[in-house]
Amino acid sequence: MCIACHTAVTSDEFAGELLATLNSAAEAIMISIGHRTGLFDAMADGASLTSHDLAGRAGLHERYVREWLGAMTCARIVIHDRASGSYHLPAAHAALLTRAASPNNLAAVMQWIPLMASVEEEITEAFRHGRGVPYSAYTRFAEVMAEESGQTVVAGLDEHILPLVPDVVRRLEAGIDVLDVGCGVGWALMALAERFPRSRFVGYDLLPEQIERAQAEAESRGLANVRFEARDVAAWSAPDAFDFITTFDAVHDQARPSDVLQNIREALRPGGVYLCQEIKAETAHADNLDHPTGTFIYAISTTHCMSVSLAHGGPGLGAAWGRTLCRSMLADAGFDHVEMHELPHDPMNDFWVCRV
DSSP, X not given: OOTTTOOOOOHHHHHHHHHHHHHHHHHHHHHHHHHHHTHHHHTTTOXXXXXXXXXXXXXXXXXXXXXXXXXXXXXXXXXXETTTTEEEOOHHHHHHHSGGGTTSOHHHHTTHHHHHHTTHHHHHHHHHHOOOOOGGXXXXXXXXXXXXXHHHTXXXXXXXXXXXXXXXXXXXXXXXXXXXETOTXXXXXXXXXXXXXXXXXXXEESOHHHHHHHHHHHHHTTOTTEEEEEOOGGGOOOTTOEEEEEEESOSTTOSSHHHHHHXXXXXXXXXXXXXXXXXXXXXXXXXXXXXXXXXXXXXXXXXXXHHHHHHTTOOOOOTTOHHHHHHHHHHHTTOOEEEEEEETTEEEEEEEEEEO
């Protein structure tokens, strides 16, 4: 099948597609390296630089920089001038590859490719034994997830996300109790705590190391209205404790997602709202054929989302559990009034506003 158009192709044509895939996969890893080492940032001004110039700017070893530039030249990301031996990053490329370009920095997103590859051995074995791979196997997951959250959630809170819930800004300004389940390192919650000092914020996450990092950051910012706790919300009960509860791409990797949703419903006070961000996908495979990042979603699910749920005895919903199943599970949890929204700043996620 033709990857782009779903029509039959010859073996030679398919071989060409696979070679393009091989080059694209290699390109993604090299883009990730360029992001992590600061090479794109060092080229952001568009200046023509030799490999020695660039290595000096970035504080890196020239031989590695030179080989990386070879990959970037072949990928047509960096422009190479043979006569002068220099390289430059076009402004149109810098607008999607540098930290200054955030929230449009796609170089940060490319970090998911080497992250998935880092657990290939464990995932391959999991295909045989059927169990999952635990969170502890993913050494950079929290770091990459935090950076993605900064670009999609934190950057979009004021303009895109909070306006989905009428009156929530007014209520936050007056002072309400807010919970973020699966808070990670807490960037979204701290952004809210800084903006709304009269409200009280709590973040729960399964991983103690993420909670420790979040709490330390909150203390360094002097935020007295936010706290973080390591807690499994599937085994937690706090009736009528919160006015506003959020989850950002957190439900589908839970070991007991139904219990998490039911406990969130129970924890909301009358008039409370639950805002749930989840991966934009349909539940049936066939309905995702034309999804622009469908292959990536199933890949990240296989290598992380589904697997960490299975590792903790869960059902392994997966990142592409999809709209049909999501809506059904929200209804089963007791949410009678549910609205789904798509936002232009975040093509990867749906946003569900659920009312008590």
